[in-house]
Amino acid sequence: MLPNFNWLLGLGLLGVASTAHTVQLSKHAQDLFDESMFFQDMIYDSNAHYLRFFYYPLAAGVHETRSSVWRTVGLLQRNHGDDAAEAAKILELVIADQEKDTSKQWYGDYTVYPEQPTVGGPAYDPSYRDLLPSHVQDLILGSIYNSTVGDTYRVGGVDDDNLYPAYTNPWLMRTVASAWTGLKMNDSNMTYWGDKWAEEFLDLYNVNNTISEYNSPTYVGVSLYALAIAAKYMTNITNAPVIAQHSEQIIRDIWEVESLLWNPMMRNFAGPWDRTYGYDMNNYLAIISLWIWSFIGKDHAYNNPNPIGTMTHADDLEIGPLVAVLADSQKKLIPESVLNRFRTSHFVGEHTYHGQTYAPPVDYEPRNVTTWVSANLTIGTESFNQTALGGSREDTNAFNPAVVQWLRSDGSVGYLTWYSTEKAMQAEVAPYALNLTYPEGNETSVFTFALSSNPLGAKRDIYTLDAIDGLKIEVGGTVNPEPVVSFCGILGGTCPIIHDFEFWNITFVMPANSSEIPSIHFNFSLE
Known part of the structure; x- marks a missing residue:
């Protein structure tokens, strides 16, 4: 029913x-x-x-x-x-x-x-x-x-x-x-x-x-x-x-x-x-x-x-x-x-939006939203502190509090979106930059992202970040800068697809025995 x-x-x-x-x-x-x-x-x-x-x-x-x-x-x-x-x-x-x-x-x-x-x-x-x-x-x-x-x-x-x-x-x-x-x-x-x-x-x-x-x-x-x-x-x-x-x-x-x-x-x-x-x-x-x-x-x-x-x-x-x-x-x-604003001819140009939203009983406090929009690249995040993984519906596949999108060489849209592994995260956005921190994390914490496959005609495999079509990424923070990469596909891979989208699983881990607060810093540039 x-x-x-x-x-x-x-x-x-x-x-x-x-x-x-x-x-x-x-x-x-x-x-x-x-x-x-x-x-x-x-x-x-x-x-x-x-x-x-x-x-x-x-x-x-x-x-x-x-x-x-x-x-x-x-x-x-x-x-x-x-x-x-x-x-x-x-x-x-x-x-x-x-x-x-x-x-x-x-x-x-x-x-x-x-x-x-x-x-x-x-x-x-x-x-x-x-x-x-x-x-x-x-x-x-x-x-x-x-x-x-x-x-x-x-x-x-x-x-x-x-x-x-x-x-x-x-x-x-x-x-x-x-x-x-x-x-x-x-x-x-x-x-x-x-x-x-x-x-x-x-x-x-x-x-x-x-x-x-x-x-x-x-x-x-x-x-x-x-x-x-x-x-x-x-x-x-x-x-x-x-x-x-x-x-x-x-x-x-x-x-x-x-x-x-x-x-x-x-x-x-x-x-x-x-x-x-x-x-x-x-x-x-x-x-x-x-x-x-x-x-x-x-x-x-x-x-x-x-x-x-x-x-x-x-x-x-x-x-x-x-x-x-x-x-x-x-x-x-x-x-x-x-x-x-929904018409291409009236695009307002690069801008940053700040807002808040609140969803009790899962949210301990209002979530702070920051989104930077430019013509060919967007970065949007929210900081949160919650009782459970996956947002108010406790759905880790549907909750996407940190998202990057960009226009690629063929006019299609690429994406990089954080996968829910923590109940609390602090997020900061600036033009071409994204910083994520786990205030309650430890050396076992991971930063996992779903990354779009490249379009037809671009590199078929993405085992390193420099293989991504249309976007260059520099990684900093307290994580190891080299990610663990796997593929999640319709016909196989190491993990199932999400909402019928194939993706590359990009996971950054903390150094062994680290006592630092887990954080990852991205700087982006368009190719």
Whole structure:
């Protein structure tokens, strides 16, 4: 079973009052919508009335619930032929799979895929309600209600649950779902909890005016989705929910920060990344890229013509219709000067960003962020002191608090990113320089990095730092300056790939019996 809030993504079109059957989309939003629907049409099983499970987990022959719910939004927006009837059929099947036993901890949840050995379901939308039979509309509202009640079963720290205000994207989805459902169903308990959760989120957000799930290209995209729902559908009503009252400003705040971390030449956000599914956004699909695409065009989101389906994590393209439908209303909230930073023609030039973010209970203290951005090289880090390895989600593969990216000879992006081996690190960034220190480390500490393979035509093997294409690195600090090098590949090597990215494992160790504080200093220059 998956948590309720993941299935409330379909809520993005839920209006408090009736609206038109379809949303008028701008050129870029329509482009995203069309490509996403074309992609979905190829993998849709019309006999099962579900999308096939694409990319992850590469399960043979099974279907996926979440993306099928997303598809219903696209079908109702497109509304050609039997699209509306097909959307209704999908919704009936998914809702029938929802867990309805209130005694179970996963009450209100939905199956990950319909072949799964128990239960499942979604959420939906009066924006298109006239296109759906009345009994399906009733099913939808009942399903949303059950899902929202089920959300209350999750309490951070109870039964190993990890849902705290710092877990930004599901916390916001739950908050928005409870606020909307309480209004729609006239349930004061739900509206109370929607406001209560919003206040808890704001108490944390207002510490630094940044979200805790910091600069995470996929999950910032989901957080923006939740906030866009609140901004579009709940800000102009009497006694608007707390989250709606603040949604527009938080959207602007998020895009202000992200625009300063964006490198338009590389089409990548500079680090640090609290949670990521890859090391180069031209080769994996991040939901925030879809927002950029829907605002200003696909060519500003990606720097290569590769089909989306060839990217890793390509299944997130299936959320495209929901992003497209909300894109234009969100774009109106963002200053043109901020949007311009995502265009190569308006690159603001070399600059350094300083900020803070905080994610209790894992963070002992706020994390200090420093990111230096230039046209062809970015260096981004955060200093942290935490209770566990791997950031707030305790995921060493996703947590990337020190990241270097550069443009290479063929125009592709190279990367060097620190792999989590310590619970505390101090980081310093200057133009062309990165210093990392372990305040609690010892002679057994290591500095491990994932390094991109060279592009075609460059040296095939990277057993020394001088074999790296496009970047020269000088190493100092208290470590041995010569790294231990190995390869992590699809067809072998000494370690598995991470998020489908091959890489060279570059590890620096301390001298034997050293009593010095572990540190490594990098000086970079571009070739």
